[in-house]
Amino acid sequence: MPAAAPGAAHAAGSTPTLAQNYHPLPVTLASGSGAWVRDTAGADYLDLLAGYSALNFGHGHPTLLAAAHAQLDRITLTSRAFDHDLLVPFADALAALAAPRVAGPPMVLPMNTGAEAVETAIKAARKWGYDVKGVAPDRATIVVASGNFHGRTTTIVSFSDDADARTGFGPFTPGFRIVPYGDAAAVRDAIDETTVAVLLEPIQGEQGVVIPPDDYWPAVRAACDEAGVLLVADEIQSGLGRTGTTFACELWGVRPDLMTLGKALGGGIVPVSAVVGRADVLGVLTYGTHGSTFGGNPLACAVGLAVIGLLATGEHQERARTLGVHLRERLQSLADDGLVERFRAVGLWAGVDVDPARFTGREVCVRLLEQGVLVKDTHGSTIRLAPPLVIGRDDLDLALDRLTLVLR
């Protein structure tokens, strides 16, 4: 039995010292293990958000914690002014993991947050466009999709079509063309001689786990090949096991030129991101042209190496696939019973649309919280389910039983 009822402990809701750029659910967490977290009053919850997929391996994974603990006692930061003994091993390991899945021998450029990886990919693509493709100076364009989410920097929100993300933050960075997501012909039409890259999420997580048609990625790859344009896959949320494959692009057998990785790469312990892709593209970034004080730091590399080790066995991807079949079946039965309007699911990842006349997404989340299950709404009446890949089948069933109860 939990020590307290779920939903009783919440501290930070409207403190005057904390910027109000989030609207968290009313719970204050104090500890976590695997798929479970505990609040300050001692109530337990199943975590079905998993840090927006930063916690693919759950809270406190013993292998990841051991790697972090060991590294804390050795050295944690050198800056890139000096090399350290885990930097090349990290790059080698990540390149090896990515090698069969990108279009050419890979190189790794470590950063910290997802947004920084996206910024890095944009800079590399532009510089490649000028240095290699011969685009006229300052004319480079990048084709992106409607409904995208690539982070929160001023350049990245410049090509968002979400009013909340953009309004009040101009002037915006030029050089982006937004076309409808899932429409490969629109991508092809938007490409011209100034275009250096097409930047897309394989599956749009923030948008509510929106899965494009099966022919989309192969057709976009073909359009990029024909026009000599880089294909950049933002795998920050979709990558590293979530979809049942190491990278989501594998679902369609497509090899991007560059991938951005983040979130789960830091094992939920430290922020670790990277751009991984064609060495002849990332190679345009030479000494002095790009950098980061913390990118590739020893602690990040220690945790990142341990994460890559977990993924190298394929065991978590396999788990996401098998449990994902079960998740999909259970959601289908909710849909058959009329309790959810629509859902989209792949691996251990689902977007569930509830009837907006019955609930907002937030109402479902608050009621689930009171039942000891944590999820988060995204865009109106959609809730995203992204349990840690280590979740037990019984725990997944427990969470889905409670979702059923709430929707009834």
Ligand SMILES: *Cc1c(COP(=O)(O)O)cnc(C)c1O
């Ligand atoms: C979360 C996310 C980002 C941004 O990552 P941060 O670490 O929050 O900067 C970028 N792209 C996608 C697809 C994401 O899901």
